[in-house]
Amino acid sequence: MxxxxxxxxxxxxxxxxxxxxxxxxxxxxxxxxxxxxxxxxxxxxxxPAYVDPRLAPSVALPVADRKYSAPDKADNPLNAWSHRFTLKDEAAVSSGILAGRTVALKDTIAVAGIPLTLGTHTYQLTTSPDQPYPIPSVDAPIVTRLVESGGVIVGTATCENFCMSGLSDTSAIGPVDNPWLKGYAAGGSSSGSGVLTAIPSVEKWRKKHGLPIEDLGLGPGVDLAIGGDQGGSIRLPAAYSGVYGLKPTHGLVPYTGIASLHPMCDHVGPMASSVADVALLLSAIAGYDGMDPRATPETPLRKNVPAYHELLKAAIAEKEAKGEWTPTTAGKGLRVGLLKEGLALPKLDPKVADIVRAAAAKFESLGATVVDVSVPLHSKGGSIWSAAMRGVMADVFLSSKAPDLLAFTTTEVSPPKMTQEWYDKLTAASPMVVTAALGSKYLGDTTKFPHTYRSKAVSHVAQLRAAYDAVLDDVDILLLPVTPSVAPPHSIKAAGEKSAKGLLDMYQNNLGVSDNTGPFNITGHPALAMPGGWAPAAGIDGAESEGKLPVGIQLVGKRYGDFGVLMAASIWEVAGLGLDED
Structure with missing residues (x-):
């Protein structure tokens, strides 16, 4: 200072x-x-700086021995990797619930000794001219939990520039390609996490359908990944990349030691290639850490966290014992609400709507009760998110403002200097970041917008939460699309290259993708994105496309009803996996 x-x-x-x-x-x-x-x-x-002892780096590998590398293009053809390293506990690998499964972390999560980039340009996050990116001195609690559970952390995954894009073309190292169809968005801001999880899924799917994999050129993937979600940033890449991503109930998984957008909407959670693996990973990372103010009295202590993966196995076994785990009876007793407003997005592709309605029909064929439900305020969820966030969030994610409640913040990250160079780079890479800075400056001016403006907005967040809660008293889960379309072509073709479509168009493309995801960030309900089927891809630069891309469906449950969401997803798949549909 x-x-x-x-x-x-x-x-x-x-x-x-x-x-x-x-x-x-x-x-x-x-x-x-x-x-x-x-x-x-x-x-x-x-x-002297103070570091909470609970954040001490995992003893599985001393910080001095943590070596990392930034992979070259040959080893990172989809741009999904940020830095490669290996962090594991040999004893836990043979005994923990993750049992040696490989894990990638979104590049917002502090790992001691490993650069933290937030997807942005070098020298933006640190005051040291000799250090392009800050090097954390702590391990975020979920890092320690992954290692203690037997996971093998093999690197950090690329994320969007300051995590402000729902697509995947704003990272400082360039666009992240969709593994199903190169040249298309993979979803953001946890873009690399989605892609690295999807790579094995693409290869497995192609083998299953008798298609070659030798010349795909996707590079190495992972078994599991951790993503962050403030407006859809786990669910969007899961939907676009054809994998599974859970935004847990707000506060269930500690956000300590992770770069924040704003405590009201910050979530961190599992991404994987199956419902079972999502449940397994949630078991490994959930539970109050004693530091995160996002936790509530309902958040279980670490020692009391349900073993979600075991609960899932037990519930399925119980239905099997009753002879109910069949394509016509697995859904018996489940109540599904098809959210009317979720199917009323202005840009909703009719083919995506068809996939979601087909998902509802599949639930019915499985024996579930499906009803149409309405939450009129859902259509204003995006505006409520903006009114509650826009005037204050740049103070957090750009200026490193600490939460108002006691919490550990990422102290190694210094605010970027908003110079002309900063403006030029971010305007080319991510006008969403510049807009956020300008908007927060304007909306944060209390002479024009007194604190009562945001206070009213926050009251409407509570109203929106109550509206979802009321509907979820009558149904077990809500069903709706994740995104309005399949992944679009990249707006930006290379790092630092300004979009040919213009700033406004690029910004609006991003805004539209989170209309069905952002509202659940501020209300805190658990929401799972999972593959529901396929739809045709749009052509690039006016050309026709014969390719198809995954369509994600979204299941939303009661707060702290994360297990119910996972169970409903498992039931739906008894009648076949979404990507096995034509």
Whole structure:
């Protein structure tokens, strides 16, 4: 921090901003009081940094022995990897529930000794000219939990520039390609996490259908991944890339040690190639860590976390014992609500709507009860998200503002200097970031938008939560699309190359993709994206396309009803996997 000293002239300017008239004695006294505040801040600033012992790096591998590399293009053809390294506990690998499964982490998660990029350009996040990116000194709790559970963390996955894109073409290292069809978006902002999880799925699917895999050129993938989700950033890449992604109930998985957009909407959760693996990974990472203020009284302590994967096996076994785990009876007792407003998106592709309605019909064929439900406020969910977030979120994700409640923040990340160079790079790479900065500056001006504006918006967040809760009293899950279409072609072809379509078009493309996902970030309900079928891909640059891409369906459950969502997804797949549909 650059230390300043409040002099009399600066204090008089401060008073003038308020329009106060002070007597000479009052001015002298108030100056003394405010100067004392500055002195206290300076006193704290020079204190040695404190790191909570609970965030000490995993002892499985000392920080000094943690070696990493940024893969070259030959080893990273889809741009999905940020940095490669290996972090594991040999003893846990042979005994933990993850049993040596490979894991990739979104590049917002602190791993001691490994660069943290947030998908943005070098030198934007640190004040040191010798260090392109900050190097955390702590392991986020989920990192330690993954290692203790026997997972083998093999690298960080590319994410979108400051995590502000629902597509996958804004990262500083360039667009992340969809593994099913190169040249198309893979979804964001957890773009690399979705792609790396999808690579084995693509290869498995092609083998199953007698198609070659030798010349795909996808590079190495992973068994499991961790994504972050503030407006859909787990579910969007899961939907576009044809895998499974769960945004858990808000506060169920600790967000400590992870770069934040805003505590109200921050989620971190599992991505995998099956429902069973999502449940397994959730078992490994869930539970209050004693530090994250996003937790609620309903958040289980780590020792009390349900073994979701075991619960899933037990519930299926129970139905099997009753002879009910069949394509006509597996859904017996399940109540599904087809959300009317979720099928009313302005840009909704009719083919996507058909897939979702077919998913509802499949639930019915399985013996579930399916009814149409309506939450009129869902159509205003995007506006409520913006009203609650836009005036304050840039203070958090760009200026590193600490939460108002006690929490550990990523102290190694310094705010970027918003120079002309910053503007030029971000305008070319991600106008969503520049817009967020401008919007927060304007909407954060309390002379124009008093705090009561946001207070009213937050009250509507509570109203929206109550509206979903009311419907979920009558049904077990909500069914709706994840995205309005399959993955579109990239807007940006290469890193640093400005979109030919223009800023407004690119921004609006991003806004549309999260209309059905963002509302559940602010209300906190668990939401799972899973493959539901296929739809034709749009052509690139006006050309026709004969390719198809995955369509994601979304299941939303009661808060802390994460298991119910996973069970419903498992039931749906008894009648066949979504990507096995024509």
């Amino acid at each position: 650059t230390t300043t000293s409040l002099d009399k002239a600066a204090f008089q300017s401060l008073v003038a901003e308020f329009g106060f008239q002070m007597t000479p004695q009052d001015e002298a006294d108030y100056y003394t009081l405010v100067k004392a505040m500055e002195d206290e801040i300076t006193e704290v600033e020079v204190m």
